[in-house]
Amino acid sequence: MFPNAFQYEAPTSVDEAIRLLTEYGYDSKILAGGQSLLPMMKFRIAAPAVLIDVNGIDDLKGWREENGKLRIGALTRHADAEHATELRDRYPLLSRTARWIADPPIRNRGTICGSLVHADPGSDWGAAMIALRADVEVQGLEGSRLIPIDEFFVDTFATSLEENELAVAVHVPTPNGPVAARYMKLERKAGDFAIAALAVHVVMGKDGRVSEAGIGIGACGPIPLRAAKAEAALVGQPLTEETISTVSKLVPEDADPADDLRGSADYKRDLLRVFAKRALLEIAEELQERVGAE
Amino acid sequence: MNIRVTVNGRPYEADVEPRTLLAYFLREQLKLTGTHIGCDTTSCGACTVLLDGKLVKSCTVLAVQADGREVLTVEGLEKNGQLHPLQSAFWEEHALQCGYCTPGMLMASYALLQENPAPTEEEIREALSGNICRCTGYVNIVKAVQLAARKMSGETQETLEVAATHGTSTD
Amino acid sequence: MRTYQGEFTIEQPREKIWNFVIDPNKMGPCIPDLIQLNVESETRFRTLVKVGVGPIRGKFDLTSELTVTQPGSTASLSIRGGGMGSGVDMKAAMELTDTADGTLLKWKCDAVISGPIASLGGRLIDREAQKITQKVFANLKNALDNLPDEAAVGATDGTAADEG
């Protein structure tokens, strides 16, 4: 299967990419990992006239910590996040999420930012970045701006990115204290989009109570969602069984799943509850060990 | 567009349409038909090759994206008339039936053993999860990768024979 | 099949609204993301529309046919066509009734979407079809509200019911 014919551009700088985006607008698409876009183009349900391949832009590669944040460049592949042992301690959700995405060769190609910009509601990174309270750094003709993840997803396959803006990085806040995270996902088969998914990120305060909590919901609405009620109920509490039970019951309240081939809306809501409970129990145990060891 | 690609150590220069997928480029322009195509949705992995040492599905990479880079396909595994240990292990363990998934499976196994020379069954199953086999039920593929891992870690033929006879693993 | 419906009130006499909705030259432009409109007869018009969400982008070539079922009060609009290897069939029924404030327009639309878009985009097509349908009637309402003379009030949002 072949995509429609297109003009291929391979800029080597962000400015050049933005200039091309500005020039071709609606008719163009950015190609990063291409693991979602190219299949759609082969089916010809996506047929951009111009493809702007950003893989040759060195500025989009790699990550660094700065100003209390981890800045992850747009060309960071899922597999990079999966294997980066140096990030596991402070950003455990990254590798825990990455290993659930599709399969190894796809993870070698697909990028974190590309996945966010594609804005598939079933995307694993969507839920994870919600939990991490990330910002997406985008650059346009007028310079760059940070879009908080809660404002980034607008609708299925739609983000608040302007037509001539390029997502250049995603910023993840550096946690302030011991952190643990879980990514829970049920699939119909390995590598499938989630039936439902939940990303849970917890930072423990010195008082033994949760100081920061992030819970992102995947595949249960038109966009990745935040379990805001559950987060609020978690912050300031010790991770007791009682807290966990209360919090996990609140998670489904912020979900908006639909009935489909993967299961009913009720089922998906209940999965979120089960995921939350299991994730928090595991996190509690892990943090207890960690704090105890310190 | 004109591209230069090194495939299995050999440089090629070719003119391709930007929309040409790497899999078709390899098969139809370079006549390296060992790389197969089995699906439209990047699901099956029959087209799996290594691009600059990284495992990719060549049906979801443009040929122009391989410009200036190195590709390794199944045809590049055999060296100087010697089968790669993975190839002979797949043969010995009956890890293939119709053979259509085999090139992709070999490439995925090759990539795995580069990073993890002694994988467990679970690690092998996870590493090959982007490659569908409809015939073998995977049991013998797992065995073959483990056998190849032992071969590549330098065990002698004799040790392997003993291990096979006694049904034990020597690692 | 998916069914979408809604209703709104316009502070205009029924006759005036009626004359609007059965005129392809006036109804045609209510189709959202219109690229091209050809009015082929008094009851028939052909439109080329831009459809899409995110990377899924294409054009649908749609032929619409107006049928008056009861002059002055009920009419139906059948929209058929397709694009991107898929087919679209919609039957919208409109009913006008007098109210104290003007005219109540009730609409109901049965949509059948066939082909790769329906099966590939299963996760989103329902929402999209719903959105497009609602946009048609929102545009219609908007156009009617802006008819010369009176202003309009009292619209209710469209609601959707999935019967598929």
Added chain:
Amino acid sequence: MALRQTEMRPMGKPIGRKEDPRLIRGKGRYVDDVMLPNMLYLCIVRSPYAHARIRSIDTSAALAAPGVKLVLTGEDLASMNLAWMPTLAGDQQMVMATGKVLFQYQEVAAVVAETRAQAEDAAQLIEVDYEPLPVVVDPFKALAPDAPVLREDKEEKSNHIFHWEAGDREETETLFRDAPVIVSQKVRFPRVHPSPLEPCGCVADYDPAKSKLTLYVTSQAPHVHRTVLAMVSGLPEHQIQVISPDVGGGFGNKVPVYPGYVIAVAASLKLGTPVKWIETRTENVASSHFARDYHMTAEIAAREDGKVLALRVKTIADHGAFDAAADPSKFPAGLFSIVSGSYDFKAAFVEVDGVYTNKAPGGVAYRCSFRVTEASYLIERVMDVLAQRLGMDPAELRLRNFIRKDQFPYKSPTGWVYDSGDYEKTLKLALDRIGYEELRKEQAEKRARGELMGIGISTFTEVVGAGPAHLFDIVGIKMFDSAQIRFHPTGKVIARLGVRHQGQGHETTFAQIIAEELGLSADDVLIEEGDTDTAPYGLGTYASRSTPTAGGAAALCARRIREKARKIAAHLLEVSEDDVTWDGIAFSVKGLPGRSVSMKDVAFAAYTNIPEGLEPGLEATYYYNPPNLTFPHGAYIAVVDIDKGTGAVKVRRFLAVDDCGNVINPMIVDGQVHGGLTEGFAIAFMQDIPYDADGNCLAPNWMDYLVPTSADTPHWETDRTVTPSPHHPIGAKGVGESPNVGSPAAFVNAVVDALSPFGVEHIDMPIFPWKVWSILREHGISE
């Protein structure tokens, strides 16, 4: 481990496969690897509608597109008399739609262009004006009196295709009337698809100078394809050569002749150049033939002690838009009447009604001997329902009802004569190996703790090897099979067979059979299949029939050679033929074992030193018509754990004990079992092709039609018993399909067993986690 390829007496040994050296090097030659000079590419335009009238097709823009050489529609084919073609089931199928379309993804038009991309580009430019018609996707609704009639071309204005029955209605009714226990269960076998990794496709190469058509096609039955093509195209059969090169899996999907092949042939006939058509995965799943889709109800009449008396089965079979089932002509429901399985029922009565719907046509036998999977699943499922109702252990119930070893040959209540079997031995081995008693103990402990663990048993009987020619034919051609063996002077052999392997290892196993019979090593025998110009006529490889039919042909053909060889040996040994004995490796003089000649010596003599009066050369052909089918059997046990929070089922262990008679190559048999179990596992837990009410196919590719990966698939355990077939020349039975036939019931039985304390008696496949969760929820036992 060195490859033990050079052994003499290779029968029963795990010899490394002869086909592998090319396949592991990427040097296989599959149909898409066939690249001919001036070859053009074909792309098919398919219907987005499940049911619609075609008002008009505008091909002008496509014809004007770059690189386009030809555009064809149904009307064009009608003018060539190619618009319709016969199906294997004796129905007619549209090659390209004329008048109306009957299922989504049906062939409507085709473009031939210089490149694949150009063909796809131009296909987009074809404009079809459709008038949608009411859609029927539910086979029960299709039978309603007010249902729209789908097939306007048929004389009978109804969606009913056939009614078929087997067994004794009266005796069955009588036994049911007086039975103390009756259980009844409705069971659906989902619509599934064989989905070989290599999709279907062909290169049609018509050479006007030679008036010869060469069709390279990925086919399980090249000879049948040639005959059907001759019938459809009107080309003389001897001027058609069908070559089935390496086949990337078949599983039944590559038995039928698909419209794409006929379109490619038509295009090549028109253009006089080679035309390639390679299916996309979407075309494969959504338009090529599906399998199963049986809606069954089974009832068992039994005594209170568990002894079964009678079986009654009613089935609605959804065949889609055309009856393209790949069943033998006289068996519209295939061998479904094997449904009494391994149990000694006094009577049985089985009915099947076939129905047209607006769905892709079918159904093929997907790794299954013509509807045996449906039958086996049904009886194994319902036996468990009976066990549950009686409060009996399912193993115990089976042991009580098995056909006993001494009852063979056994005549089943629907008329089959089972050749051999030892069901008790096989089940007992399985129970022993898996540690059944300990597992039941563990289960009891887990139940006490509120955990959900299940053990499922399936003790199935297969029926394979179609078939005896008096019973079985396909489009009139009797289902025998054939082998032709030719010795070269230096003692090497080429053997050609009428079947066509797709991964089963024929190049190795048939070499083993022939080498064993002729005292050679398997290395000395080259097996060739798939070229109709060289191979003798055969019906193809499916329904586990290759070993029972072609395997028999190979052995008997070799024996025919041996008879002539004996004469030559006598001449060489200078004794009379009666004084020559054959010890498996050489001919020797009776009583003088030292004086012997090998087959190699004999072969050389056949060309160099022929006894007077004897025809030179050493070769033979054998067409083997098996006297009966063979009946492999097995006992499968699955152990599952259920996650009470998610409803997910984990298969912890799975043991398959198979009995396929004498084994040619145990390594290959195990491989076949592993593969079939994986497909059975997918069917039990993942696979269905649902349609929405508008006839949209909701699982048209591998994103939604789920095929399991290595990470999903359990680690299979296997074992074997051996009960040779008494009538097969080498006592073999065929095994490829047993694991697919036998395993779905084991999986489902295990899940139901886990939930049985809550009164759950059945869950329809595929067992998605949400189904289990709903049950847990309903019974208040979810996490």
